[in-house]
Amino acid sequence: MEEKKWWKEAVVYQIYPRSFMDSNGDGVGDLRGIKSRLSYLKLLGIDVIWLSPVYQSPNDDNGYDISDYRDIMTEFGTIEDFDEMLAEAHKLGIKIVMDLVVNHSSDEHRWFVESRKSKDNPYRDYYIWREARDGKEPNNWGSCFGGSAWEYDQTTDMYYLHMFSKKQPDLNWENPKLRQEVYDMMTWWGERGIDGFRMDVITMISKDQRFPDGVVRGNEKFGDSSPYVNNGPRVHEYLKEMNEKVISRFDWMTVGEGAGAGVEDAKRYAGTNENELDMIFTFEHVNLGQTQYGKWSDGSFDLVELKKVFQKWEDGLEGVAWNSLYWDNHDQPRAVSRFGNDSEEYREISAKMLATCLHFMKGTPYIYQGEELGMTNRKCRDFSEFRDIEIKNAYRDFVGGGILDEETMLKFVNAIGRDNARFPMHWDDSDNAGFTTGTPWISVNENYKKINAAAQVNDPDSIFSYYKKLIELRHQMEIIVYGVYKSKAIEHPDVFAYTRTLGDEKLFVVCNFREQEMDFTLEDGFTGDEKVLISNYDDVVKTENGIYLRPYEAKVFYRK
Structure with a gap:
């Protein structure tokens, strides 16, 4: 029998703090709001909270652009609020796993502010700077958020790399000083009492130092950087070092976001004897049904293909590494709208079916906030209702570029856009679904009067009660784990x-x-x-x- 670990037996609940619970009426969820709802999560029965970023950030990409790794975003509260929430969670037997975002920082982080000052600044090599090539970008790579992956900086007449927003410059992991800064910061949080990290795009931290051009496909403007950025040449060396210097010192759960990682890669990242991570997230099942417009589609998928993806990962990792299981998260549309049926007739029954299908597979299951209530995608009527930088950039590129008409793009965004997961949590049928007494930072899904926690927690036939039973079974029966x-x-x-x-x-x-x-x-x-x-x-x-x-x-x- 394989080695028993607490994180294999756990059920994880992801909180997107901005949209979970607002305690002070400013329209933005916060740490005190989370603390006030921990008893709800205790009732559900979950073991671990994965907390999306709460660090200091100018919020260009909703907190995934960090300007201070050792402080809390002002809107979310203070470090004291964090400590109180952590203590309360631990008192209830709930562990807290934080989001580690170290492929890039914010351009407002003091390291980058220093780095761009001059070529000989001590922080220059904390980031990836390159000379122009023929008066243009150093290579043809495209950013994951659209446009070029390079941004020109006038001060030193050079370009810096950003695989995401231009306000998210990539950190230079080739620099041992930078790596040590990251390990020191992780240790600081570990000593504060957290229970591990979910690691954002961690498979992208090592870049091919030749920086070759990527292949340009179809009508795209930019080259594909993924062969030179995903699962790069030194990524396993870095993660082994991280494990040795930090992770191995704590009883943590670690999960890596595995952009571009296949089964064989996962065996290296999360292999039992590899001393890197506990598990990684695969994207193969959520990437099904992609079109010539990349992720933008109506969200449809082929069930046989879906089953074959799960089979490949389950068979491939059996006995050698551990799977993570999820239908949705802060970057994906709502599970019942994508994989089930969110009509009035079938929403509840199909939400329970999806929960059954996922939670009985082998691996650690993740629930995204509101999934346990069967929360759905929201049908927006206008692009002004969205807040996500990815959606805004896609609108610019596809509608502005004359590739798609506005009606088709709106259909695609309503089906697959990230804001579907970011509309506020439905607590009750009062104004703004009980999320805030103020004006929410992003509007609430109109169906909250019917779909909310208050209507479900005491109903034995509700989706919430069904999830509760699934979690109880997992805790009772080793065969499920x-x-x-x-x-x-x-x-x-x-x-x-x-x-x-x-x-x-x-x-x-x-x-x-x-x-x-x-x-x-x-x-x-x-x-x-x-x-x-x-x-x-x-x-x-x-x-x-x-x-x-x-x-x-x-x-x-x-x-x-």
Whole structure:
């Protein structure tokens, strides 16, 4: 049996602080707001909070542009507020994992303010500076947020690299002094009592030092930097060093955002004996259905493809590394709108089906705030309702560039845009969903009167109660954590099915991803007479060869 670890047995809940709970009426969520809602998370039963960035930041990219790694964003409160929230969480048995954003900083960080002053400034090599080439950018790389990845700086007549916004200059990990600054900062938080880090785009910290041009595809203006930036030449060396100097000193959970990482990469990042990270996030399942416009699409996907992605990761990491499991997060649309059915008729039943499908797989499950309530995407009518820099840049490039008309772009953004996850949390049916007494920084989804926490916490049939039961089962049954995953009916166009096996125990999980009803034949000797651990329907309808599945039905059969 593989080694037991607390983070394998945990359920993680992601909080996007700006949109979670506002305690002082300024329209922005904050640390005291989070503290006031910890009892709700205790009731849900989660073990760990992953806290999106709360550090000092000018907020060009909602806190992922950090100007001081050892201070708290003014809108979110103070370092004392953070300590109080951490202490309260620990008192309730909830761990706190922070977001580590060290591929880049803000251009307002003192390191960068110094770095741009002169070529011989002691902080110059904390960032990636290059001379112009033929009077233009050092190479043809494009930024992940659109436009060039290089920004000209007049002071020294050179360019700096920014893989994201121009206000997010990339840190130079080739510089050992910079790396030591990062390790010192991580240690500082560790000694403050935090329980680990989720590491933003950590697979991008090592760049190919030749800085070659990337391939230009189709009608794109810029070259693809990913072969030279994702999983770069020294990334494993840096993470092993980070583990040795910091991570190994604490009983932490570490998860890396694995941009461009495949199964083989994951074995190196999160392999049992690699001494780097505990797990990484893959993007393959959420990137399905991409179009010639990149991520911008109607969000549709092919179920067989989706199953094959999960199968590849489950089979590939079995016994050698650990999976992380998620449907959505602060960068993805709402799970029930993308993978389920958010209509009035099927929203609840399909949200429970998606929860079943994910939480019984092998890996650590992540819940994004509001997912446990079945919160949905919001259908915005106008681009003025969005706040996300990625959406604004995409509008500039696609609509401004004459590639897409405004109506199509709005349809794509409503389906797949990041702001879907960032509209405020629905606490109750009062004004602004109980999120704030002021004017929210981004408007609230209009369906909050129907979909909110107050309506669900005491309802035994609610999505919230269903998640609560899923989490309880995970805490009670080792097979859900450690059982071996095996795909079933992989080519079935409508049903997601798999088994989990541990010793003489076995689970058969079956999930109908359609509103159509159908017969389904069970395998591995299961008949439908076994104990049902959890289901979003009250009974089992048996057929001659198996079971009859109703719209979005999910069942977990158990036998010993």
